[in-house]
Amino acid sequence: MRPTTVLALATLWLCSVADAPAAVPVAVHASTDPLDSARWGDMAKTFFAGRTVVFDARVKVVAPAIAEDSLNVPVSVDASGLAGVEEVLVFADFNPILAVLRFRPVKAKPALGFRLKLQQSSPVRAAARTADGVWHVGGTWVTATGGGCTAPSTGSGSPEWQERLNQVSGRIFPRSDGSERLRMRVIHPMDTGLAQGIPVFHIEELTLSDESGAELMRIQTYEPVSENPLFTIDMPAAGTRVRARGRDNNGNRIDAWVTQ
Amino acid sequence: MSTRHVAFPALLACALALLPAPAPAAAEATRFDYRLAPQEIAPGVHVFTGLREDFSPANGGNIVNTGFIVGSTGVIVIDTGPSRRYGEQMLAAIRRVTPLPVVLTINTHHHPDHFLGNQAFPAATLAALPETQRGIQKDGEAFNENLYRMAGDWMEGTERVAPTQPLAAGRRTVGGRDIEIVALDGHTPADFVLIDHASGTVFAGDLLFHDRAATTPHADLAHWLAALERLATLPARQWVPGHGDVTRDAAAIAQTRDYLEWIAATMREGAESGLDMTEMLARPIPARFRGLAEVEREYRRSVVHLFPAAEQAVLEKAHAR
Numbered sequence: 001m002r003p004t005t006v007l008a009l010a011t012l013w014l015c016s017v018a019d020a021p022a023a024v025p026v027a028v029h030a031s032t033d034p035l036d037s038a039r040w041g042d043m044a045k046t047f048f049a050g051r052t053v054v055f056d057a058r059v060k061v062v063a064p065a066i067a068e069d070s071l072n073v074p075v076s077v078d079a080s081g082l083a084g085v086e087e088v089l090v091f092a093d094f095n096p097i098l099a100v101l102r103f104r105p106v107k108a109k110p111a112l113g114f115r116l117k118l119q120q121s122s123p124v125r126a127a128a129r130t131a132d133g134v135w136h137v138g139g140t141w142v143t144a145t146g147g148g149c150t151a152p153s154t155g156s157g158s159p160e161w162q163e164r165l166n167q168v169s170g171r172i173f174p175r176s177d178g179s180e181r182l183r184m185r186v187i188h189p190m191d192t193g194l195a196q197g198i199p200v201f202h203i204e205e206l207t208l209s210d211e212s213g214a215e216l217m218r219i220q221t222y223e224p225v226s227e228n229p230l231f232t233i234d235m236p237a238a239g240t241r242v243r244a245r246g247r248d249n250n251g252n253r254i255d256a257w258v259t260q
Numbered sequence: 261m262s263t264r265h266v267a268f269p270a271l272l273a274c275a276l277a278l279l280p281a282p283a284p285a286a287a288e289a290t291r292f293d294y295r296l297a298p299q300e301i302a303p304g305v306h307v308f309t310g311l312r313e314d315f316s317p318a319n320g321g322n323i324v325n326t327g328f329i330v331g332s333t334g335v336i337v338i339d340t341g342p343s344r345r346y347g348e349q350m351l352a353a354i355r356r357v358t359p360l361p362v363v364l365t366i367n368t369h370h371h372p373d374h375f376l377g378n379q380a381f382p383a384a385t386l387a388a389l390p391e392t393q394r395g396i397q398k399d400g401e402a403f404n405e406n407l408y409r410m411a412g413d414w415m416e417g418t419e420r421v422a423p424t425q426p427l428a429a430g431r432r433t434v435g436g437r438d439i440e441i442v443a444l445d446g447h448t449p450a451d452f453v454l455i456d457h458a459s460g461t462v463f464a465g466d467l468l469f470h471d472r473a474a475t476t477p478h479a480d481l482a483h484w485l486a487a488l489e490r491l492a493t494l495p496a497r498q499w500v501p502g503h504g505d506v507t508r509d510a511a512a513i514a515q516t517r518d519y520l521e522w523i524a525a526t527m528r529e530g531a532e533s534g535l536d537m538t539e540m541l542a543r544p545i546p547a548r549f550r551g552l553a554e555v556e557r558e559y560r561r562s563v564v565h566l567f568p569a570a571e572q573a574v575l576e577k578a579h580a581r
Contacts, residue, residue, distance in 0.1 A: 062538045068564040074537035113536035145409060169575040173534030181534045185575055230571070232536040 035123040035139055039093035046098060047089060047127065052134045058082050059138030061090075061126050070118050070148035072226045078111040079128035082136055085110035087129045092224065094122035096149050096194060100224045108208070108217040109179075113232030116224045117148035117192070153227045155189030156198050166203075168244055168256035180237050182208065184244060184258050185230040192223040203229060206246035206254065210238040219246075292345050292414055294322045296353045301498060301506050302459030304330040304437070306357065308341075308350065312472040312504055312553035315342070315373075320414030321407055322346065324373040325502055327463060328354050329456055334363030334435030337385075338454060338463045338500075340377030342407060344418040347377025363435045367423055368452040368465030368502070370395025370478075372403035378421040386423035389443055391450030395478075396422040427452065442494070446484025447474075447502075453491065460497030467491060470504025470512040471551065473558035474519055476565045481524045488517045504553075519549055523562055527570035540567050 033040035034055050044053060058081030067073045079085045088110055090100040100116050110128060118124075125139030155161035170184030186203060193200030202223050208216040216235055246254040298306035307327040315321050321342030329336040335358060340347045354362070367375040367388040375396055378386055388396070400420035408415045431440040442453040447466045454463040466475070467487050491499075491513055498508045501516075530540045540563045549555050 062542075064538075064541055064560060064564075068561045072564070072568070074541065074564070076536055076538040113538060115537070145406065169572070171534070171575055183534055183536075183571070183575060185572065230575075232534075 035125075035141055037093045037123045039123075043091065043093055043098070043125070047091065048135050053127075054134060054136055056082070056128075056136035056138060059126050059128050059136050061124055061138050061140045063124050063140055063142050065141070065143060067118055067142050067144040067148075070144045071151060072115045073118050073124075073142055073144065073148070074113070074115050075124055076111065076113040076232070077126035077138075078109075079126065079136070079138075080109050080111055082110070082128055082130055084131040085128045086131060088112070089127045089129075089135075090116075090125065091127070092116065092118060092122040092124050095119050095224055097192060097223045099222045100124075101219060101221045103217060103219040106215045106217050107238075108233055108235035111234055112219070114229060115226035117151075117190075117226055118142060118144040118224075119149040120144060149192050149224060150194045152195040152198050153189035153191050155187075155227060156191055156195070156201075161187060161189060166248065166252055166254045168254060168258065170244070170256075170258035172238075172240070172242060172258060172260045174237075174260070175234070178237060180235055182233045182235065182242055182258060183230065184233075185228055186244075186246075186254060187228055188248060190221075190223065190225055190227045190229060194223075201248065201250060203246060203248045203254070206231075206244060208233065209243050209245070211241050211243075213243075216242065292320065292416075294320060294341075294346055294349050296322075296346075296349050298328070298353055298357060299506075301500070302456075302461055305456055305459050305461050306330070306354075307500055307506055308353070309505060310373075310503065314554055314557060315407060315410040317410075317412035317414070319411070320346070321373055321376075321411040323503065325500055325504075325506075326350060326374075326377075327500060328357075328362075329435075329437055329439070329461075330358045330360060331363075331434065332436030334361050336435055336437060336439065336454075337362055337365040337381060339368050339374040339465075340365060340381060342373040342376050342411065343415050344377065344379045345414060345416070347380030350377060351380045360435070365423075366427065366452060366454065367392055367396065368454075368463070369448040369450060370399065371448065371466065371475075372400075372407050374465070374502075375400070375423075376404060376407065376415075376418050376420070378423070379417075379419060383421065383424070385425075386421065387425035387427045388423040389450040389452050390426045391445070392448070392452065393423055393426060395449065396420065431457075442490070444483075444487040444490060446480050446482075446487040447476075448478045449480075451487060453494070455494060455496070457495070460495060461500060462491070462494050462496040462498070463500045464491055464502065466502035467516075468499060468501035468504075468512055469516050469519075469552075470499075470501040470507055471515070471553060472501075472504040473549070473552040473555040474516055474523075475558055476523070476562045479562075479565065481520055481566070484520055485517060485524075488513055488520075515552075519552065522546065522549065523559070523566065527563070527566050530567065531570040531574040537563060537567055537571075 060078045062076045121143045127135045164187040167187045173181040191201040206219040310324040326339040365381040365385040429443040438457040440455040
């Protein structure tokens with residue numbers, strides 16, 4: 001499967017560099033998927049019914065080819081090669097819960113680093129919606145031995161997390177180009193509801209804003225985001241403090257300031 | 261998709277045409293043969309040197325060094341390899357050297373390539389440090405399943421057998437041989453080291469890697485570096501690393517230390533400069549480590565094992581201010 005996949009991606013790249021149209025518009029059809037996934041047709045129906053979808057190498061998804069830890073697969077998505085990205089959706093074709101997260105970059109770079117749980121080998125894809133309503137899809141295959149979504153969280157088996165639930169630790173890192181990077185971690189078990197006897201329990205919403213209250217980025221997270229989620233967000237210099245507010249599906253609130 | 265389906269049978273046909281037809285019976289007999297040949301590195305001290313590779317269906321998991329020491333009354337076995345077949349073939353090779361009974365079978369630590377051959381050896385002789393016994397009890401079956409995935413049919417019939425005999429540090433005579441047990445940790449929560457005083461041979465287990473990148477799934481780097489300091493003080497004339505060739509000088513200690521110090525510093529500096537894990541995975545390996553077998557793969561595995569604690573320390577420190 002891998003050689004075909006690589007070849008298809010390489011072809012797509014060559015096309016987009018050599019030919020005039022940077023994106024290659026294609027009909028939503030399984031045979032056109034550069035990742036050659038048997039699930040692409042279902043993905044298209046589930047997430048993009050009635051919308052225009054293109055495979056676009058400018059939506060970059062970076063993840064290890066082989067997951068060392070199925071519970072914590074590091075992924076970075078970056079759609080900053082496209083202008084006017086309004087929303088980015090991340091999903092994994094072969095996960096029992098398909099959608100991983102969704103974010104609106106608002107003032108931040110349309111890019112996000114995070115970790116996810118993989119139940120088995122799967123494409124991990126990011127779809128970026130531009131102002132014209134078109135969804136641009138990029139992705140990569142991750143090989144995983146699996147079990148990531150049906151395993152209980154560490155937190156669910158330990159009493160300590162309850163005292164630290166929704167605690168935020170984080171830091172703003174100045175970047176050499178004058179921008180800033182925010183890295184933040186929230187204590188949360190992120191239980192999928194698929195491990196026997198452990199109900200679904202996960203962060204649903206996280207909004208970052210600057211000191212004046214202006215929104216920087218809005219993230220919606222779903223069950224497959226890893227336990228104690230950690231996010232990497234790049235943004236223009238936003239001052240010395242960023243406020244992170246949100247809630248989980250049980251209504252528990254997150255509210256913290258992250259500083260330099 | 262169509263390219264793959266057309267091309268593959270064509271390739272296979274070409275490959276088959278080039279090969280002489282194998283005799284089926286002979287092929288079956290050699291199919292799962294690890295070809296274990298012990299090397300006598302000192303009088304009575306024998307080592308089976310594994311390949312400097314990762315587990316694969318081609319090598320059947322024969323990537324580890326195991327050994328045995330023949331005393332006047334019995335045999336001490338150090339690690340039993342990755343599978344039942346390996347253990348059986350190892351015991352057969354020992355039998356070609358000596359008829360003396362196996363009196364002590366040690367698992368140096370709880371990683372699968374060091375204990376999954378236990379089935380082949382007398383159950384009452386199986387021994388390990390207490391924390392290693394616990395590790396094999398807790399994780400042994402999961403490791404076994406994972407090796408089935410990685411090494412395939414070589415693993416057939418392999419079951420986890422946990423050692424029942426706890427080992428403690430100290431010097432004693434076993435099988436008529438003057439040995440000393442040193443209990444360390446760092447590669448895993450318990451790492452067993454054996455000194456054979458007559459020959460000055462130190463079996464260092466996986467605290468020592470030689471020309472092969474160290475693995476870190478259960479590592480505590482600070483403890484591991486302390487353990488290497490201790491190893492350097494032992495009365496040794498030769499070292500048997502867990503992976504890589506036997507060596508007569510301490511260069512393997514310096515090499516393992518250098519690599520682990522670089523890993524620790526890379527994790528710390530990456531976390532302090534705010535790198536994401538995917539950026540850590542993309543970092544190049546310095547030239548001086550590129551000669552270590554499996555370094556590209558092991559560095560990336562180590563990022564997944566060790567970077568979370570490093571970044572957590574940085575983020576929590578910032579938050580506490």
